[in-house]
Structure formats: structure tokens, C-alpha cells
Amino acid sequence: MLNLLEFLQKSSVDGLLPWSAQLDAVGRLSLSHAVVEEIALVSRLLPARYQRNRDMISVAEQLQLFRSRIAVIGCGGLGGYIIEELARLGIGQIVAVDPDKFEEHNLNRQLFSTPANLGRAKVAAALDRVNEVNPAVKLIPVRTFFRAANGRELLQGVTVAVDALDSISCRLELAETCAGMDIPMVHGAIGGWYGHVATQLPGDTTVQSIYRNWVEGKGIEKDLGNPAFTPAVVAGLQVAEVCKLVLGRGELLRRRKLSIDLLDMEMHEIPYHAPAEVIHFPTREIEQERAAG
Amino acid sequence: MQVTVKLFATFRNGRFKVTSQELTEGTGCRTIVLGLGLAEEQIGVVLVNGRHAVLDQLLHEGDTLALFPLVGGG
Numbered sequence: 392m393l394n395l396l397e398f399l400q401k402s403s404v405d406g407l408l409p410w411s412a413q414l415d416a417v418g419r420l421s422l423s424h425a426v427v428e429e430i431a432l433v434s435r436l437l438p439a440r441y442q443r444n445r446d447m448i449s450v451a452e453q454l455q456l457f458r459s460r461i462a463v464i465g466c467g468g469l470g471g472y473i474i475e476e477l478a479r480l481g482i483g484q485i486v487a488v489d490p491d492k493f494e495e496h497n498l499n500r501q502l503f504s505t506p507a508n509l510g511r512a513k514v515a516a517a518l519d520r521v522n523e524v525n526p527a528v529k530l531i532p533v534r535t536f537f538r539a540a541n542g543r544e545l546l547q548g549v550t551v552a553v554d555a556l557d558s559i560s561c562r563l564e565l566a567e568t569c570a571g572m573d574i575p576m577v578h579g580a581i582g583g584w585y586g587h588v589a590t591q592l593p594g595d596t597t598v599q600s601i602y603r604n605w606v607e608g609k610g611i612e613k614d615l616g617n618p619a620f621t622p623a624v625v626a627g628l629q630v631a632e633v634c635k636l637v638l639g640r641g642e643l644l645r646r647r648k649l650s651i652d653l654l655d656m657e658m659h660e661i662p663y664h665a666p667a668e669v670i671h672f673p674t675r676e677i678e679q680e681r682a683a684g
Numbered sequence: 685m686q687v688t689v690k691l692f693a694t695f696r697n698g699r700f701k702v703t704s705q706e707l708t709e710g711t712g713c714r715t716i717v718l719g720l721g722l723a724e725e726q727i728g729v730v731l732v733n734g735r736h737a738v739l740d741q742l743l744h745e746g747d748t749l750a751l752f753p754l755v756g757g758g
Contacts, residue, residue: 469758557758582755585693600736604727605754611694611726612757622758650729650752652693655701659692661729661752663736 395420399431406450407439413527425483428527432457438527441481452638453481457527459637460484460548464537464565465555466513467491468617469579471502472626473553478521478528480634485521488533488545489513500619537561542568551636553629554578554598557612559605566591566598575636579629583615584654586625589663590632590644597663601648621653685709685745689716692752695726713749714739720751728754 395416402412408431416427428438432454437445441453448456461482463470466489477485491513497504503516514532521530533545537556542564546552552569554576556562562578569576573593578601580587591597628649635641650659690702699720707716713730717739729752730737743749 465758467758555758557756559754559756562756580755580757582753582757583694585753585755587755601728602754602756603736604724604730604739605756606725608725610728610754610756612755615694617757650692654693655696661731662734 395422395427395430396434399427399434399436403436406435406437407442408436409439413438424526425529428481429454429457429483438481440525448634448638456481456634456637457483459550460486461633461637462486462488462546462549462552463555464488464545464552464561465557466503466517467497467555467557468500468581468622469555469626469629470513470553471504471517472623473555473630474517474521474530475502475524476626476630477633478525478530480630481525482528482633482637484529484531486531486533486545486549487514487517488535488537489517490534490536500617500622537565539564539568543572546572546574549574551633552576553633554580555626555629557609559602559609560607562598563602566596569593570596577629577632577636579625580610581617581621581625582610582612583617584621585611585615585650585652586621587648587650588625588628588632588644589648590636592643592645595646597646597648600663624651624653685711685743685747687711687716687743687746688748689720690748690750691720692750693755694753695720695722695751707743709744710742712740712742713737716743716749717751722751726753728752 413427417424435450437450461477463473466487492510493504493508503520508516512534514534518530518532521528552574554562554565576591578589578598589597646663648661687705687707731750733748
């Protein structure tokens with residue numbers, strides 16, 4: 392262990408550990424990339440792949456990200472982008488849950504779908520991609536439906552759960568499971584040019600409120616499908632929320648939902664306060680309309 | 685009574701973003717929704733004067749009704 396630390400320190404320049412040295416350490420000492428990355432971060436060495444984050448995420452924070460375990464429920468449109476971004480961010484463990492295989496109609500938007508991947512399990516493709524992008528990240532593929540019945544098992548030891556599902560009933564079961572396990576949840580949903588994001592902390596019931604008028608079936612996505620860009624936009628917002636939750640920084644999208652319209656390029660914030668509280672709406676965009684007469 | 689109706693996302697297609705409607709005092713949200721050719725199961729968010737409301741809620745002079753569709757895809 393002393394030799395490894397010495398090697399990593401000697402190989403570092405300005406506190407940055409080059410990839411070639413990480414690779415060397417893994418090969419020479421028969422260690423995993425994860426072990427080398429953790430020892431580097433504990434020793435305040437930043438793997439050079441994160442150098443452009445250096446002024447916004449400290450080495451100590453990078454270690455927090457590395458030591459977190461994020462569950463991504465659904466590996467389709469939203470989930471693909473979310474997993475890619477979490478891996479590049481340096482999240483240590485990603486639990487990827489999805490029962491499906493890639494089909495041709497996924498190719499317009501799902502990041503890990505390629506003609507060569509058709510017929511392959513989405514979680515298997517996610518595992519390959521993460522190993523390719525950032526071998527220090529451990530992706531745990533779970534090829535199954537998320538339901539309340541297996542939810543507790545799937546979310547064991549999870550820091551944050553990310554909702555990338557495509558079924559409203561499953562989303563509500565995820566929200567209930569997270570509530571029962573005191574796990575924060577980042578909810579995202581899309582359909583056509585439209586989407587929304589909200590973050591729910593234990594004790595909140597934002598997701599339940601968002602779907603309070605839902606009885607059965609799907610939303611506008613049933614007819615509109617989803618294009619390439621809407622999942623990318625919403626997934627990016629969700630990952631920013633995950634990063635903030637892990638690091639305890641910034642203002643979360645808590646007790647409010649950001650509603651996104653990429654066709655008219657409008658964003659509306661819809662508050663989800665406690666029922667007794669007065670909710671202020673119109674939102675900023677409408678106030679601007681008003682100011683403009 | 686005058687009521688302002690604001691529509692969002694797909695609800696705007698073939699309709700409007702915002703309009704003022706002249707209605708009988710006490711008309712309910714549901715009447716407006718159905719009058720716009722929308723089905724109840726399409727509705728995601730109903731806001732009356734910025735507060736979450738149910739479709740049974742009755743409207744009064746000067747109220748603003750905002751309607752967002754249900755979005756649930758991933």
C-alpha cells in the first residue's frame with residue numbers, strides 16, 4: 392500500500408494524477424481502477440480526468456462523489472444520458488435497473504442504443520459503456536422491472552435514486568419506496584418537446600402531488616414519443632440535482648417542479664408547497680409578459 | 685364573469701396560449717376543460733390563481749385558470 396501511495400505521489404504533477412499512472416498502478420499491483428482512484432483521492436490527488444472540474448468540485452468533494460451509490464431506475468432515453476453523466480462525474484457506484492432490450496425505435500434518442508446493440512439488454516450496454524468511459528466507476532446492472540415489491544432490495548445502500556422510468560404507476564411506487572427508506576429522489580419525465588424535473592427529499596410528497604390527477608395510462612408521450620434532445624436536457628438537469636444532493640450544495644428543485652417547453656422555449660416553475668400555503672403563480676416568464684404589457 | 689385561461693405545452697396546439705373567456709358566474713374548471721375539447725385524463729396540473737385545484741372547483745370573476753398536460757415518459 393505504501394508503495395502504491397508513493398508511486399501515485401511521484402507520478403502526480405501539481406496534485407493531478409495522469410491516467411497513464413493510474414493504468415500503470417492497476418497493471419503492476421493487480422488492483423482495480425476503483426481502488427487506485429479511492430486511494431488517490433484519499434491522498435488528495437485528483438485523477439487528471441477530472442482536472443477541468445477542479446475549481447468547482449474539490450478533491451474532498453470528488454471523494455464524496457466517488458463514495459456515493461446512485462440508483463438509476465430506467466435505462467432508456469433519460470437513463471442513458473444520466474448514466475453517462477454520472478460516470479463522467481466520477482460517481483463510485485451506479486445501480487442501473489431496466490428489464491428491456493434495445494429495439495429499433497430506441498435509436499432516435501437512447502444514448503447506448505446502436506444498430507449493433509439491438510436485441511441486447513439495456514443494462515448490459517450501460518455496463519460496457521461505463522467501463523469504456525470511466526473504469527473506476529462500478530455499474531451494477533439489474534435486469535428487472537422496478538416495483539414496490541423489489542424496491543427495497545434494489546435501493547439498498549443508495550445515496551440518491553434517479554427516476555428515469557416511463558410508467559407513472561412505477562414512478563409512484565419508486566416515490567413510496569424512497570420515502571420508506573429515507574432516500575432522496577430526483578424525478579424527471581418527458582414527452583415530445585416537453586418535460587419536467589423535481590427533487591423530493593424524505594418527507595416530501597412532490598411526485599405524488601405531480602400525479603394527483605392521474606388515474607391510469609400514459610401522458611403526452613403516448614402520442615408524441617420523444618426526440619433526441621428532450622431526454623438530454625432533462626437528464627442533465629437531473630444529474631445536476633444528484634451532484635448537489637451528494638455534495639450538499641446549492642439550491643435544490645425542492646417543493647417545486649421545473650416545467651420545460653422546448654418548442655416555445657419556456658420554463659415554468661410550479662410550486663408544490665404544503666397544501667395550506669398560498670402558491671404564487673404566474674411564474675417569472677409570465678411576469679415578464681406582463682411587464683412587457 | 686371574465687376568466688383568464690392559460691394553456692401550456694400540447695394544450696396550445698390548435699387553441700391558444702392565453703385567452704379571456706366570458707362565462708356564467710360559478711362555472712367550474714371541468715366545464716372549461718371539456719369545452720376546450722380536452723379529456724380529464726389528459727390533465728396534469730390545474731392551477732387557479734396559482735394554487736393547485738381540482739376540476740370540481742368553481743371559478744369567479746377575475747380568476748386565472750392554468751392547465752398543463754400530463755407528462756410521464758422517460
